[in-house]
Amino acid sequence: MLSNSNSKSLFERARQVIPLGVNSPVRFFDPFPFFAVSGKGSKMATVDNESFVDYCMGYGSLLLGHGYPAVTESVKRQIEDGSLFCVPTEGEVRLAELMSEIVECADMTRLVNTGLEATMNAVRLARAFTKKKKIVRFDGCYHGAYDYVLAAHGPTDISEGLLSEAVSNTIVLPYNDSERLEDQIKHDSDIGCVIMEPVPANIGLVLPERQYLNEVRRITLQNDVVLIFDEVVTGFRLALGGAAEFFGVKPDLATFAKALGNGFPIAAIAGRKEIMQQLSPNGKVYQASTYAGNPICVSAAIATIKTLCDAKSEIYPKIARTCDIIVHGIRDALADLKLGWTVNNIGSMFQTFFANNKVTNAYGANKSDPSIFRRVFFELLKKGIFIPPSRLETCFISYSHSEDDVDKTIESYHEALRTVKLTL
Template identity: 50%
Template sequence: MTLYERAKKTLPGGVNSPVRAFDPYPFFVECAQGSKLYDADGKKYVDYCMAYGALLLGHANKEILEAVKAQLPKGTLYGTPTELEIQFAEAISKASPCMEMMRLVSTGTEATMHAIRAARGYTNRKKIIKFDGCFHGSHDNVLVKAGSGATTFGAPNSLGVPQETTQNTLVLPYNDVDALESTFKAEGASLAAVIVEPVMANVGLILPKKGYLESLRKITSQYGTVLIFDEIISGFRLSLGGAQEYFGVKPDMATLGKVLGGGFPLAAFGGKKEIMQNISPVGKVYQAGTFSGNPVSAAAGMAILDYLSKNQSQIYPKLERCASELRKALADQASAHKLSVQVYSIASLYQIFFTAQDITDYACAKHSDPALFSVYFHELLKQGVFIPPSQYETCFVSAAHTEDDLKFTIEAFDRALFAASKTRNPP
């Protein structure tokens, strides 16, 4: 029996997260090192999924492994505080402009759930705004027109989430200042929070228009609404200080995860002291977690923050150069193969859309041709390049990718785009 047939018997769809499933079946990983994944059949892949953006330094990074190995014999979970948690929170606060106080949690889903609760508790208001296609994890408040797997598998609104729960979640198009202004005019006094991915990375890659994040900042300040940047992807990836530093816009709160844990389960939510001081046991907003701030994840997180703060002046420009080289190669080759595409990159993120239309929001992203993306994905896979299997995800470059990896990838792009062009224009 294949691993997939076996997996399907105990795991829905054979996977532990829907984004991992693709037709005809996903490959099962045996091990990983640097920029490569090795599957159970011994095949090697250059990896641009990088655990959906969690691995900025690549797989099995030496510094992180050493930090974790040093922690393991000292214990894996204590149920009582450690100095490491303080050091770690101090390091996050230093790197990330808005994080005056924070709570460490285990996943991004927890972080956004608690950030929204903290904002509601602080403002004593109920409604929140999220943006069409932004993904903030899989809890009830934000599973409304959500991106990532929720879009890929056609369920941006999930069964099992009562309408009563989501009636306080207003959904607006991203990059649309007029929609923002008219909603605030009508609802401003009841809006607790606006939660946004400052760069949308869960419906492909969509960049904020010039001035858009500044408009969000201005209008939320005007109405006393808490601005939450969901930096689970952009944090420590756009720059050490995330999108806040990259764009120079400081939100009231932020959520961090993925890169922050160095490949271990760890996330954080935090922001202004006056908001965070309402969290239990100081205030009446309840939040708790058995594994929160666990010493193994915190040791991994501390190791990556240390590494990034010491090497930021080399690492971020190098990552940006690599992603932009991949973007340019995709755009040039698509044009050579007479395919209409849009290709975007920022810092270490890039993605292609198979459409002639510029992509500024989720509605535009849906114009990308899924059949062409599927040919492109499967052809890359055949050649040993693994990207996230859905158009509604983003590709991630890591510090472990080498010049040889890029050369190999660019050659694979050419064959994949040629295959896509043949589907469009069969001989």
């Protein structure tokens, strides 16, 4: 696979007109990525007539699977009725009502288009509400590609072109270390908000240690700091009510995207009424967008949420069980590897690290071996299994993954690791 292919020639064309041929960095992998033509259920088909069992699933967006019928039908109906009005629609009201029914902190919701927009406006709201300038984020958590949250404290090591003002007002702390957080917040009265992925899924997959999220909540409450859960990945996935429901911790604001639209670009900021009411035109925190609440994406989100609500008792146990079986199979396949490894998993998400220690933060994830991961990735690809091409991403199960997919996946991991073991 990946030789003499249509993907190869498309990539040659793409790199002339698109920076390194891709519209988002993680889509590139050496020597060139495959090009997709269609997706159905758990599978993605390529321009080379290949089919992959997909564990990228739109980086977690496709919770129900590619082209889920109820979502597709709803979108088709809406397209017939019009794609953009830029005046309010009943669908927007219905979606915000559903958010309030499902998400505990969601007294009010505002719709936007991407995760980036959601977290950026949530941070602005938190700053305005607390009248404090600085924000805390955690090393390895990703909140979108804009200045405040790409910034490290001090010289930037992530991106050029960031504003120094944004860099100096963003404090980056290690995840899973509540003592460091408490110390920082107690000694800096200008911290207005803490933004975090409750379960970091952009540094591979990292799990919160026992009581960590409760501690973050206690510390932020005691110090009048707004807590933002960035549930762009975990929202609707870890539980219907996201990580907040799963762990029983209620933030002040939460952001959603990905699974909310099952593949359609829609996102939301939700939270406490007194904070949300500051948004313009009600309040003085300016936020606006032509496409926000566009009827097509709203219809996709309503169909997704209705499906999740109606079959909640079947969907969540099924995707968690599927993930457990796959992780069990991967651990078996890794058993006699002459290298350290660990598989982190929760709900319908998992990731394998080739590392000697448990991976509990960005430091541990970054120390894991990228070259073994890369070899496993390519061996799996040869067998028709597509996992995200980086160890610093997460694998996602959808409701459409079948028992056959699971059997094929476990068998493929065994064969892939057998091949990799021979070369160690």
